[in-house]
């Protein structure tokens with residue numbers, strides 16, 4: 001009756017996972033992608049490019065060795081944009097190749113073009129050359145993601161003023177950079193460029209940033225940024241942005257200060273890429289940020305055979321969670337019961353230094369009036385930390401005094417985004433402080449910090 005059992009619009013993490021899962025169940029699947037190559041924001045302008053850039057910067061700048069050899073240590077003296085782009089293009093080619101192979105292996109069909117709804121079961125696909133095709137699907141998944149929010153007062157020019165999608169195609173390295181927006185993307189890029197010795201100023205209208213992260217971790221991170229001379233203009237809204245005679249951005253702030261830099265990255269928010277989908281024809285509505293509401297367990301929209309997943313449905317807007325959502329949507333569409341989502345998922349922020357967090361922050365535990373105790377470990381206390389020359393890095397664990405259960409793990413420092421998974425496993429398996437006390441950890445490792453932080457909390461809890 002329909003051309004396909006499932007039509008997926010968008011080939012980012014949620015679309016990709018939904019397509020492959022549907023194909024594995026034996027269904028016919030079409031993925032429609034308007035970009036030149038499959039992969040989505042995640043592969044082409046978001047997750048993978050920013051993380052590749054970070055890795056390249058850390059390697060070429062010798063960042064990880066500076067604890068031993070001093071701040072002036074470099075692996076390559078004059079790092080330019082070409083150095084950064086070379087590794088990026090190689091990584092992206094590889095990612096796309098793996099993805100295309102995955103689609104081919106599983107018999108997932110792809111169509112290049114922009115999709116828009118004609119009715120709840122029919123979409124029109126317009127190719128780059130204007131050619132139009134129409135296809136029907138029994139089920140649909142809207143996985144179109146987001147695009148950067150570009151307000152009119154920002155003079156984007158692709159040369160000195162960029163949004164977060166454009167910054168990965170940097171024509172040259174600036175000597176100074178202003179970043180507007182201290183969300184995850186802004187903080188990541190600000191700290192990555194600062195590791196290249198670019199003079200960075202981070203501007204945020206609110207007086208705090210990354211509020212979903214444990215405050216103590218943010219204090220540690222902020223100290224580290226200040227130590228590297230990153231200018232923090234918190235609580236300072238931007239009132240205007242102009243370009244000087246050399247096309248350099250000049251930002252006027254509400255507190256009366258001015259920030260001038262060679263380059264500006266505007267990273268204050270993203271909006272759902274839904275405006276060209278003709279959602280009215282499908283019977284769907286969006287909110288003021290272009291996002292689609294879904295039933296959280298099944299990911300169905302208001303029209304039951306149309307699902308939505310990934311960034312287009314809003315928080316948490318991560319590649320990791322988007323993938324899971326895509327799989328859940330496909331399973332539900334074809335009558336498979338997906339396992340219930342875990343209570344806690346990790347959040348990784350690939351700043352320099354990186355941060356990762358799972359479970360409740362200390363502020364949250366207090367708000368819920370749970371009697372608790374914390375354990376802290378500093379990476380410099382671990383032998384592995386000495387070997388690696390780490391001067392900073394910290395892990396904080398929070399335990400319930402009543403049940404002894406682990407409530408949250410918060411890490412800033414080298415390897416945080418990998419280390420967090422030990423805490424995540426214990427947390428989701430409802431483990432207690434005893435896991436860390438009773439078990440032996442490899443030595444020397446940074447994971448030993450779990451033992452140290454566990455003992456730190458245990459000593460205090462025992463005294464109580």
Ligand SMILES: Cc1cc2nc3c(=O)[nH]c(=O)nc-3n(C[C@H](O)[C@H](O)[C@H](O)COP(=O)(O)OP(=O)(O)OC[C@H]3O[C@@H](n4cnc5c(N)ncnc54)[C@H](O)[C@@H]3O)c2cc1C
Pocket residue numbers: 009010011012013014015032033034035039040041042043045046047048050051113114115116143144145146164185273276277309310311312317318319320321322348350
């Ligand atoms: C700078 C940056 C860094 C990030 N870092 C991380 C990280 O470290 N870890 C992490 O987990 N997440 C990270 N994210 C978030 C992550 O990239 C997103 O959560 C993820 O890409 C969302 O996936 P998605 O499935 O919604 O699709 P997206 O990846 O957003 O892709 C959507 C696709 O749909 C296509 N599309 C849109 N409209 C149409 C249409 N009408 N027809 C056809 N195709 C269409 C687009 O071309 C695009 O290819 C980062 C994001 C950014 C911007």
